[in-house]
Amino acid sequence: MAALTLDNLDDLPKRCRRCVFWELSPHLANQAVEFGSVEFEKEAWVSEVLLEWGSCGKVVYVRGVPAGYAIYAPPSAVPRAQEMPTGPVSADAVLLTTMQVMPEFSGEGLGRLLAQSVVKDLTRRGVKAVEVFGDARPGTEPGCVIPADFLRGVGFKTIRPHPRWPRLRMELRSGMTWKEDVEAALEQLLTSVSIPMQSTGPVEQVERPARVPAY
Template identity: 65%
Template sequence: MSRQVVGVTLDNLEDLPRHCRKCVYWEVAPHLRGQVEEFGETELEKEAWVSSVLLEWGSCGRLLYSNKLPVGFVLYAPPTVVPRAGAFPTSPASPDAVLLTAFHVQPEFRGGGIGRALVQEVAKDLTRRGVRAIEAFGDAQPESRAEGEHHCVVPAGFLTRVGFKTVRPHPRWPRLRLELRAGILWKEDVESALEQLLGQVSVSTAGSSGFARS
């Protein structure tokens, strides 16, 4: 099974699951959400939000494909451009952190490490950009939602399993944080560079024709 992770852009936004593509839970202020949904403008609002963040801040999401099939995605951005962020009882998010917002893995692909892989990709991207931490508002009681209901807040249990720590407890909406360690990413980059260098040396040695003759 081959996997590929790419940045979310306006060109691949349609690869999000349909209910996620139309959801503006994070992207629109709570008091305006009902109005946007009533007039059927959610997809336009989602596209406008992604476009704005891409232009003003840069990459704000990752899509994971398995054998060219989109099976999971994550969105993230500075808290200042996430209208929903201020509505949680455990807000505000820390000013040195980027907020993980929408996160989804197709049900039939859960349990295979795709969620963890997406978090790792976000961590790599943000570490290279000098960000100190990722924060997220978690749902501590995901079992309380109605059967079949799509929910837009990541279960707190999943966040703790992939390394997040609770920084502000709450019975339903805790805020969690993942510290980003630049040293680990530096080690990965050095190892990758060494592998490429050793590969080039091997090719050069294999192609040598022996000692030059006078």
Template identity: 55%
Template structure:
């Protein structure tokens, strides 16, 4: 039985949901895609799975940890990805961009349906923020979806506002929001705090059995 949160690596990449494993919306240059900001990206090479692997490998080597994956009883329950702006080509396409040079970009925060409404989304963002704070990153920025359209590659802006993100550039569809990592809102301080909260959450969650 395993209840843990680990790093996103080439070894854990296949644990992502299939649709996310093959989505390169954030990872590819806008020149590689003719899609709009709410649609999955397309691979220049025609193989998004390989492009995803290449992006993770390059980002890990050049920048460091770029994601966290939560597991409950060895079942992937959710994940979050993030990177420096230079590793997130899609961010330059948003009308409220580009992201600030002193911030990391939160790309994806996804929770599988069995663990929806459990607080895991908040915990994943919290884990990302603490990881980045320990590495000296000043802020975390995200492009939110003000319309909350289902199936989008951009998470709802209201979700991030509920976690303490503040709008730094308004837009009717895709506002850019920011959280200063020196003052994490109501999350305590230090790596021990987030580790303890992860343990408490993972120990309390049960898998929803579906017919």
């Protein structure tokens, strides 16, 4: 497991490396796609967050090969969060934007391992909670939103229901309890929970979520 930095940014799968769904507002994201500058914008975003806030992601390696990743940041650094119908993110929380495991490593427990690593890092840094926009219908665009069912399975609780984009939260005090309970199993990769990489069409396409009224 390694922190995401500019040195290993290119270890992300091309689909993520070329995606700025979370990092830019919809208007600027569409411009980046049009002008072919999405990779530059992604690198600039990671660089800025690293300088102003610190580590903003994790990459897990299996036998030296990138097998999965997670990205997170303060809500103020994530323009797309302002567009989500179940926003805004709580002021005391960090936003987990995306977390995926490559298909060839599915079933090895890496999804849960990534979640544990995010919890451990943010708890060490004094963060009170993690929030995340889940996808209640995974497998459709955009593919960078974490399936809501997986999030509930690792301890997140729904705080703002929605038919497509529920917002979930984990208090890191509870997260640490959960981490301690499963740590041994995680280290041995004995759990079967993982997040499959979703296949959702052209990597450069950036779509704005439908404006469905929140409950």
